Each structure stands twice: as structure tokens, then as C-alpha cells.
Amino acid sequence: MNRQVETRNVVVTGLGLVSCAGEGVAAHLAATRSGEAPRSDSETFAPYPVHPVAPLTLDGQIPKKSDQRQMEPWQRLGVYAAGLALEAAGAKADAALKAGMHLVVAAGGGERDYTVDGQILTGLRNAADPGAYLNERLQNDLRPTLFLAQLSNLLAGNIAIVHGVTGASRTFMGEESSGVDALRIAQARIAAGQIDIVLVGGSYNAERADVLLIHEMGGHLSKPRYRPIFERAEAPGFILGSGAAFLVLEAEDHARARSARALARLDAVASDRTKRASGSVAASLANLWSRTGLGTPDAVISAATGCGGITGEERDALATLAPQAPVRALGDITGHTLEAAAPFGVALATALVAAGEAREVAVTTVGHRRGEGVLRLTTAGEGR
Amino acid sequence: MSRDRDAMGRPLVAVTGLGVVTSLGKGVTDNWAALTAGRSGIHAITRFPTEGLRTRIAGTVDFIAADPMVAPLLSERFAEAAAAEAIGQAGLSGDFPGALFMAVPPVEIEWPQRQALAEAAASNGDVTYADLLRAAASRRFDDWHDLFIFGTVADRIADRFGTRGSPISLSTACSSGATAIQLGVEAIRRGEVEAALCIGTDGSVNPESLIRFSLLSALSTQNDPPEAASKPFAKNRDGFVMGEGAAALVLENAASARARGTRILGYVLGCGEKGDGFHRTRSSPDGAPIIAAIRAALDDAGLHPDQIDTVNAHGTGTPENDKMEAMGCLAVLGERMRAVPISSNKSMIGHTLTAAGAVEAAFSLLTLAHGRVPPTLNYAVPDPAIPLDVVTTARDVPVRTVLSNSFGFGGQNTCLVFGAEPA
Numbered sequence: 026m027n028r029q030v031e032t033r034n035v036v037v038t039g040l041g042l043v044s045c046a047g048e049g050v051a052a053h054l055a056a057t058r059s060g061e062a063p064r065s066d067s068e069t070f071a072p073y074p075v076h077p078v079a080p081l082t083l084d085g086q087i088p089k090k091s092d093q094r095q096m097e098p099w100q101r102l103g104v105y106a107a108g109l110a111l112e113a114a115g116a117k118a119d120a121a122l123k124a125g126m127h128l129v130v131a132a133g134g135g136e137r138d139y140t141v142d143g144q145i146l147t148g149l150r151n152a153a154d155p156g157a158y159l160n161e162r163l164q165n166d167l168r169p170t171l172f173l174a175q176l177s178n179l180l181a182g183n184i185a186i187v188h189g190v191t192g193a194s195r196t197f198m199g200e201e202s203s204g205v206d207a208l209r210i211a212q213a214r215i216a217a218g219q220i221d222i223v224l225v226g227g228s229y230n231a232e233r234a235d236v237l238l239i240h241e242m243g244g245h246l247s248k249p250r251y252r253p254i255f256e257r258a259e260a261p262g263f264i265l266g267s268g269a270a271f272l273v274l275e276a277e278d279h280a281r282a283r284s285a286r287a288l289a290r291l292d293a294v295a296s297d298r299t300k301r302a303s304g305s306v307a308a309s310l311a312n313l314w315s316r317t318g319l320g321t322p323d324a325v326i327s328a329a330t331g332c333g334g335i336t337g338e339e340r341d342a343l344a345t346l347a348p349q350a351p352v353r354a355l356g357d358i359t360g361h362t363l364e365a366a367a368p369f370g371v372a373l374a375t376a377l378v379a380a381g382e383a384r385e386v387a388v389t390t391v392g393h394r395r396g397e398g399v400l401r402l403t404t405a406g407e408g409r
Numbered sequence: 410m411s412r413d414r415d416a417m418g419r420p421l422v423a424v425t426g427l428g429v430v431t432s433l434g435k436g437v438t439d440n441w442a443a444l445t446a447g448r449s450g451i452h453a454i455t456r457f458p459t460e461g462l463r464t465r466i467a468g469t470v471d472f473i474a475a476d477p478m479v480a481p482l483l484s485e486r487f488a489e490a491a492a493a494e495a496i497g498q499a500g501l502s503g504d505f506p507g508a509l510f511m512a513v514p515p516v517e518i519e520w521p522q523r524q525a526l527a528e529a530a531a532s533n534g535d536v537t538y539a540d541l542l543r544a545a546a547s548r549r550f551d552d553w554h555d556l557f558i559f560g561t562v563a564d565r566i567a568d569r570f571g572t573r574g575s576p577i578s579l580s581t582a583c584s585s586g587a588t589a590i591q592l593g594v595e596a597i598r599r600g601e602v603e604a605a606l607c608i609g610t611d612g613s614v615n616p617e618s619l620i621r622f623s624l625l626s627a628l629s630t631q632n633d634p635p636e637a638a639s640k641p642f643a644k645n646r647d648g649f650v651m652g653e654g655a656a657a658l659v660l661e662n663a664a665s666a667r668a669r670g671t672r673i674l675g676y677v678l679g680c681g682e683k684g685d686g687f688h689r690t691r692s693s694p695d696g697a698p699i700i701a702a703i704r705a706a707l708d709d710a711g712l713h714p715d716q717i718d719t720v721n722a723h724g725t726g727t728p729e730n731d732k733m734e735a736m737g738c739l740a741v742l743g744e745r746m747r748a749v750p751i752s753s754n755k756s757m758i759g760h761t762l763t764a765a766g767a768v769e770a771a772f773s774l775l776t777l778a779h780g781r782v783p784p785t786l787n788y789a790v791p792d793p794a795i796p797l798d799v800v801t802t803a804r805d806v807p808v809r810t811v812l813s814n815s816f817g818f819g820g821q822n823t824c825l826v827f828g829a830e831p832a
Contacts, residue, residue: 073542095689128684133559134515139538146527146536156458159520159616164461167617169624173689173818177515177559177580182819185686191698191820193682195588198515199560199578206575210592217599234538238526239518241545243554296575298567394555395564396575 031218034277036287036405037375039114041106041226044268044359044369045076049109050376052079056358057373063358065251065264072249073241075231076266076360081105092187097136097174098267100183103228106269107184110224114273115285120189122283127220128181128194129211131203131227131364135175137235141166180228190224197364201328202296202396203227204367209294209398211274221279226271227365236265245393247331254331254354255340261333263393266360270368272375277405287405289378289386291371293317296398306335306391307342313399314346314387322401323383325352326373328366328390339391347387366390367398374402412831413664415678416711419598421831423666423673426501426659427771428494430487431758432468432652436494441775444783445803449636449757451650457616464628466635467614468652468759475612477556481516483612485562487655487764488513492570492608495657500671504571507604507661510592511563512585513578514613514763518557526550562610572606582817583723585609586656586766587825591680593660603665609767610655619651625690627727637787639760641724641753642731642799644792649725652759656767658774663831675774678810678828679710685820692733698822699737703812706824707741711832712810714742717749719782719806721773721813724753725760734814735795752800756786766815770825773811777829781805 042049045064046056056063067074083101086108087093093101111117116126145162152158173179181194197203197210204227211225230236240246240263247262280287295313299305325347329336343352355361359369370388377383388400413421429436432450433443443450450468456478459465473490475482488511496505529547530540544550555561563576581588586609593605622628629638629648640646666673683705685698692699707714723734739746754772755761761768776782782804791799811827 134517137517142523143535143537146523149524150527150536154458154460156616157460160458160461160620163617163620164463164624167620167624172621172625175515175517176582176818178582178817178819178821179689181684182689182821185684185820186689189686191684191686193684193702193823194581194819194821195592196580197577198513198580199563199576200558202560202575203578206577209575210577213599213601214595219595219599234542235517238538238541238545239554239557241542242550242557244548244551245554298564298575300568392560394558395560398575 033216033218035212035215035274035291036277036280037272037289037291038275038280038285038287039110039273040372040375041109041113041271042372043078043081043102043106045078045266046358047079048081053373054376054380057353062251063360067250070237073237073246074248074250074264076264077232078102078267087187095170096183099135099228099230100174100180102230102269103180104183104187106226106228107224107271108188110271110273111188116273123189125192126190127192127223128184128190129207129223129225130181130194130196131207132177132180132196133198133364134177136233138171139234200363201366201390201392204364205296205390205398208367208371209296212291212294215274215276222275224271224273226368228269229267229362229365231265231267231360245332254329254356257331261331263330263332263356263361266362268359268362268365270365270372272368272372289375289402290405292401292403294400298396306338306397309397310339310342310389310399311346313397317399317401319387319401320385322347322350322385322387324377325350325387325389326355326370327352328355328370330361330393331356332393335391339389371400378402378404416832421663422594422597422677423661423663424658424675424677424774425661425666425671425673426495426499427674427774428491428657429768429771430470430490431654431768432470433758435490444757444772445781447784447786449786451635451639451759453635463630464619464623465632466638466650468650469614470653479519480514480613480615481556481562484514484610485565487612488566488608488610489569491655491657492566492606495659496570499659505606507602507606508574508596509563509567509572509576510589510605510607511566511576511578512589512609512763512767513562514611515580516557516559519615522553581821581823582819583762584766584815584817584821584823585763586768587815587823589767590658590677590770590825591823594677594680597660597662603662605660606657607660608655608657609764611761611763612653614651614653629726639726639756640787641726641756641785642792642795643788644790646726646728646731648727649755650759652761654758654761654768655764656771658770675777676828676831677825678832679706679826681705681709681824683822685822690818691729696733696736696740699733700740702822702824703737703741706826710826712826715745716810717742717812718808718810719776720749720751721769721811722751722753723814723816724755726755730816732794735797747796748798750782750800750804750806751797752782752785754783766823769813773813773827776811777808777827780808
């Protein structure tokens, strides 16, 4: 294999976070430290609990009501958090910087119109000609703009419109793995000198029946109420959380040149996909762990889902890989945010490093169906 | 500079395998024959009832089936066929020696599955999602989880061909196929991988997808005759026609391709992209992002605009796209652009959406290989606002370089430059 032509340090210079833990870095650090149960709602979608996002004042980051109206919640959450990250990185007011800034988003798709779906399904029961009926109702009842609120790449599109981040965007799909790979590709492009600065992140809206449906098929949801991630033996599965996490990553020199504070260094992102069998997750994590060059991290942020088998395997693997480090599960802070889980993990790790509470942090992700990731963050400005 | 590095000292990226599936047929040979003969793959939709629809035509691929007939599974079948052909041509056996970058359509549960859930719930009143959730909890529908999550298509293709590492599933709307190629090029240039399997696939002609585009007034409504509906660059163009298909490209570090003695079909010389924050579906009126994307691709290729021999257009046949694309090409290539042959494959295969950038990349490489620019059908009424040399019957010209454009909703602009030889 050829070696990379160039290797530059990649640092995090801005974080934007919203979840059930609240808004901003301080709220998330407080939730990480407290160990209290995350805010959850077991009633609205009973028997499925969810972790609802804290109320937001959207105008703060999405000033135009017309923009707010054209988005569904998953997009509003993402655009909002992206704005927070840009602000924190000192980039919000720098139109030229944003015009050249690249964007990598990890996302699924957007909300459906539940009322319309229900009405059509009701009507289809007795429709004389179901095909013609479906055509007629979809043509009459679907809002033309709803499509644009559903398309996976339109979170990136809205970030471009609302915040003027128009270098170019790429949207990665594929559940938990997409979040890790968004960070991996973003980090690699900067390290190799292909780009200087990138906004990367993901968002997830858990408070919607269609995603509960897709994950109830397969039996991946824990119910009927919140239990800590590593104590779900009796009700394995995840509890979805609404939220969004965005980060500004840039070359260390680039950050220094514009006097932006480097909060932490994203040293390495390793991901893989292994055929799932007993022991495969542990083996994959061990392999990825060594590829990232992790030493003895002061903390581990785990995006463990709570799903049976793999969660226990990850816990045991971490006990071997980092026996000295406390393991904090994102599911106990934000709930499970699928595509956004890895960005949340890296953001929290960055916050711990920036607060001086850790010098090296490991982030692990094990997708509920596939894909494993390990990420390494360290104090910026120190030797590697 | 070694012959395996470009002017910037980066590894040259060679194309060593191509695979294509479109409504014109399965495989490169059939597609190229139909494309250069000017045969259309667009026809009346028979997959589902079209009664009452404003648009009742598409370039569906009807000779490959899936069970159940849903977009992700159909997209997987197309991708599988295209990838097998491309890898076969590259002469690779066993596990694929590199990464997978895959443009896949966004997926969600479709109407037949919703109906099945509603029936299983057996409620008497109005159907709600609570009923569907109750049916799902019966565990009878668990197989549908994997079918309708976003990562499954790429996961199964990775399994089938033994690609390395975590596969990337991506969307940049209608430029997705080009982005998959760009990601592969970048990974090879970084030295991360020696090879990349880059795929764009789309099998999402179903009632709701069609109606969504129809409600945005994006589709041609000239249903009769179907083959005359897609009219890129013509004055009477009235929207695109949905198409289906897939293309796969095997990209390799040119040095390793040469070392193993495989035939190099052409090179990806450059990739350019630029975001547009003007509007969710419309381009900036000044065309600046399109212009920037074309320029970036040329710069990345180390080519002067005068060195582009032909343009494989995005050419959807919507009033907006074709006008803006013409403006962008004229701005970058200058007066000379009026005489540069330009053609849109979408006149024959429709707009293959997520797959389009990859399908058109494959056709661009065939254009290089054969020195033949395929025609644009239905260019009967030229648009005075588009003063371009639109190719109307297959034209034999020396082609050393092709610019292939891809533009998508959400401000996505991605341009690729292919060359027969290194720049």
C-alpha cells in the first residue's frame, strides 16, 4: 500500500449539540458527569419510550420562518445544531470561510405525513380499484414540498441555504456506520490535504411513528421504559433519541491561522464491517482499537445500542481494552441517535478533552445490525 | 513525473472495469449498441397501475425482477449485475481488493408493505400508525427491517463481492453516482486503497416516487409516444422522464493496474464539486455554482477548457436544468463551446436519478473508447437560448477527453473529467 502523500493534524474547533440533555456543550457535559437517567417519554408512543429533544428557540439559528416551515423536525434539528457548531468555531459570521467549507452529513430520511398515510390505508381497505385509488389520493394529498423534507441529502441542502455552507456536501446513509464513516472520510480528506475545513454531523428525530415502526420490525426497540444501556438484559434493544450533533473539523494549521481554538485533536477514525457472529464484535473492536493507536484513554464514550449480545460483547471487550477507563454510554445521555451517534460521541469526547477532564478519549460504535467504529481524540497541540 | 502520477504528483486513477444496466438492456455491449443507434428505452409503465397519473411513462428496467418488488431490492439486483460485469472485465477474481462506494436511493417502507401491516392489524376503525406498530410487534414482519434500512443494499453488495472495510452508502440526489466515483478517486489518491468499486443504482420507479416528482412539476407529461417525451435541450422540453438502472466502475491506482497487466479503459482525470445555497430545487440564477464545479473538475484534471472534446450532459430535459447547464458550459469553455459536441443520454434512458452520474460516466468512457458520441433524441426544435452543438445522430470524432456533468436537488453539483490518456 502507498502511504499518504501528506498527513496533517485534524482538530475540532466547533461543537453544536441538541438532545434530550439540552442545548450546547455545557448541558451535555453536565449530563455526562451526572449519571442521572436521561429525560424520556414513555407515554406518547407507548409502549415505546423515546428521549425527546429539549425545546429549542429555532429563530436563534434559523431566522427565517419560511425556512423553518419548509423543513421537517429532523432537518430543523440538524440545521440548528450546525449553526451552533459554526458559531462555536467562530465561523458563523465569516461568509467567505463558509462559502468554501465542505459538509459531510450522516442521515436517514425524513418524516412522512402520518395522517395522510392513515387515511389512504383506511380508504384502500374498501377501494374498488386500489391502484387508481392510491394514485388519486397521493396526487391530491401529498404536499409537494414534503418530498424535499424527506430526501436524505436535503439536510445538507438546508444547511447550505440557511447557513451558507456551500463548499460542497455529501450525505452518507446507512444507520450507525454512516456517522462513523462521515467522520472518517472528513478526517482523511483534511489529513491528506484534500480540504482544509469541513462541517460534519448528523441528526435524528425519534419522535415519529415511522421510525419506531421500522425498528419494531426486527424487535430492536427496548420497552416499556428507560433502563441504563448496560442493564437491559430483560428488555434488550435501543431507545431512540431526538437530537443532532455537528462538528467543525479543520487542519490544525488552518485553525491556527484564523486564531480558532483547537478543542481536541481527532487523531484517528477506524471503521469496519464484519459478519456478525458470537465474538465478532469484540474481535472487530480490538482490531480497530489497535489501528487507531489508542493507548490508555482516560475515558470511553460508547455508542452501544443496548441490543442483546453485541452490547455485552462490547462491554466485555472494553473491560479488556481499557480496564482503567470509565465507560459512559451515549444511550444513557442522549438515547440512541443512529446516524448521529458517532458525531455525538466525538463531540462529547472533544468536550471532555477541551474541559481538561481527559487527555485521551476513545469513542466506540457498534451498529445494531452491522458496522463497528473506534475513534481516538487527544489533547490538541501535544505530540502524537 | 512518473506516468502513473498526475501533474500534481498524485496517483493516477485508471478505470479497468465497467458494468451497466439500463432500460436499454443488461451489459455494456447491448447498451452501447442501443445508445449509438438512437434507440429509446422509455415506455409506458406496466409495473403498477398508472390510471389517473399525469405521467405514465418511464425507463423502467423490466427484465430484472425482485421479490418483493421494492426499490431497495431492485436497486440491489441492478447493482449486482453491473458490479459483476465490471469486476469481470477488470479481470479480478476472489474478494474485491478495495473499498465500496455506493450511491443508493433513499429507502422507506412502501405501500404494499404498509397495506400488509394494516391488514394484519385487523382493526375496524380508521387505520393509524398505532395499528401498524401493533402488527409489527407480532414479529411476523421482522424480515422487513433489513430490507428497509439504508445500509442494507451496500452491505449485501459488499458481502457478494468481498469488498474491504466499511462500505459507504451515499446520496447527493441526482449527482450521487458521480459522487461515488469522486469518493473512490479521492481514496486512491490518498493511498488508502489500491482499488475502489464505485456504483450508482436506482430502481425506484414506484407510484409514490413518481408522484412526488410529478407534484414538483419535474416530469414530462407528454406520454404519447413515450420515446418522444425526453427532449433535452429542445425548446419544447417539458421535464424529465424517470429511469432506472445501475452502473459500476472499477477504479484502480494506475500503477497497480499496469503491474497486474490489466487493460486500462481510461482515466478519471479530475473531479469537481460546488454547493449551491440558493434554493432547494433551483440553481443560483447566475450559474456560479455550476460554473465553479466545472472549473474545479478541469483544474483537478490539470486541463485547460480548450482540451475538452465533448460533454456528456446532465441534460435532464427540464426547462431549468438545460438552460443553466448550457450557461455553465458556455461560461467555462467560452465561445468554443458552441462547437463542442454535447449529448444527453437521458433522451434515451430517462433520468436514472441516483444512478445517473455513474451510468453517464460509463457511457463517457465508452465514448472515449469508441471515438463516438451517442445522439440526443428528440432534438427537433432547437432552443435559441441554448446555442450548443447538440449531437442528434451518433457522431464519430476523435475523443481524448469527456466532461460529464451531474447536478441535483439540494444544491449538488458534481463534474467529472475522463481521459483516454493521462493529462
